[in-house]
Amino acid sequence: xxxxxxxxxxxxxxxxxxxxxxxxxxxxxxxxxxxxxxxxxxxxxxxxxxxxxxxxxxxxxxxxxxxxxxxxxxxxxxxxxxxxxxxxxxxxxxxxxxxxxxxxxxxxxxxxxxxxxxxxxxxxxxxxxxxxxxxxxxxxxxxxxxxxxxxxxxxxxxxxxxxxxxxxxxxxxxxxxxxxxxxxxxxxxxxxxxxxxxxxxxxxxxxxxxxxxxxxxxxxxxxxxxxxxxxxxxxxxxxxx
Numbered sequence: 001x002x003x004x005x006x007x008x009x010x011x012x013x014x015x016x017x018x019x020x021x022x023x024x025x026x027x028x029x030x031x032x033x034x035x036x037x038x039x040x041x042x043x044x045x046x047x048x049x050x051x052x053x054x055x056x057x058x059x060x061x062x063x064x065x066x067x068x069x070x071x072x073x074x075x076x077x078x079x080x081x082x083x084x085x086x087x088x089x090x091x092x093x094x095x096x097x098x099x100x101x102x103x104x105x106x107x108x109x110x111x112x113x114x115x116x117x118x119x120x121x122x123x124x125x126x127x128x129x130x131x132x133x134x135x136x137x138x139x140x141x142x143x144x145x146x147x148x149x150x151x152x153x154x155x156x157x158x159x160x161x162x163x164x165x166x167x168x169x170x171x172x173x174x175x176x177x178x179x180x181x182x183x184x185x186x187x188x189x190x191x192x193x194x195x196x197x198x199x200x201x202x203x204x205x206x207x208x209x210x211x212x213x214x215x216x217x218x219x220x221x222x223x224x225x226x227x228x229x230x231x232x233x234x235x236x237x238x239x240x241x
Contacts, residue, residue: 037081038091041098044073048102055109060165063110064157068222070102071154072206096133103153104129110160111174113167121174128178151226152177158223162216180230 051066077095081087107129108122129149136148156173163169202225209218 034084034088036084037077037087038094040073040077040080041091041094044070044077045094045098045101047073048098048106051102051106052109055106055112060110061161063106064161067102067106067110067153067157068218070098070106071150071157071222074099074102074150075202075206099149100129100133103149104133107149107153107156110156111167111170118167118171121171124178125174128181132181146183147177147180147230149181151229152181154222154226158219158226161219162223 047066047070051063051070054060054063054066074095077091081091104126108125111118111122111125113119129152132146132149135146155177156170159169159173205221205225206218209221
């Protein structure tokens with residue numbers, strides 16, 4: 001009776017192959033964990049670039065809606081990074097670039113007309129967003145005073161859709177948003193509105209509005225939430241003073 005005994009090299013190769021597959025799965029999961037928030041930031045940047053193209057081609061309504069989708073993605077990326085413990089310097093820089101694209105350039109183009117003064121207002125808005133992001137990224141606590149650019153962009157995008165692109169209304173709002181963003185003392189920082197629980201509630205309501213209602217109610221929702229970030233802290237600050 002002949003017994004076939006497989007060579008030991010076969011088992012070693014099979015073991016190495018199994019271990020390499022397991023290592024590959026672990027590395028893939030780790031890669032996904034580390035880059036989940038970065039993927040959301042990239043999606044936010046894509047929304048901003050798409051909004052820019054829509055504005056340049058005269059599709060104002062689509063451009064506004066893409067800015068609001070970027071609003072949701074920006075709320076999500078920070079929460080995902082903290083949840084997965086995947087915060088990094090690269091992610092912070094990527095988030096800043098995405099915010100500057102969507103809430104700076106793309107939002108400013110909502111104000112663009114053939115009027116020279118409107119074009120100057122666009123440039124001033126972009127500079128205000130740049131200043132706001134630089135102060136936020138510098139890590140200096142007392143500099144975190146201006147209105148976050150995400151909320152000023154949401155207000156402008158919603159106002160543009162609800163008023164049909166009324167430039168007089170948009171100019172007044174844009175000037176007010178510029179002052180709120182660059183001011184270090186007039187706009188106070190409020191812990192309640194910047195808490196993660198509050199942001200999760202805003203995000204959940206925004207997603208529900210996107211999928212469960214028509215566009216006008218969703219615009220009103222975003223507008224009310226964004227305005228609350230101006231009125232509520234200002235009222236509390238004035239009461240304390």
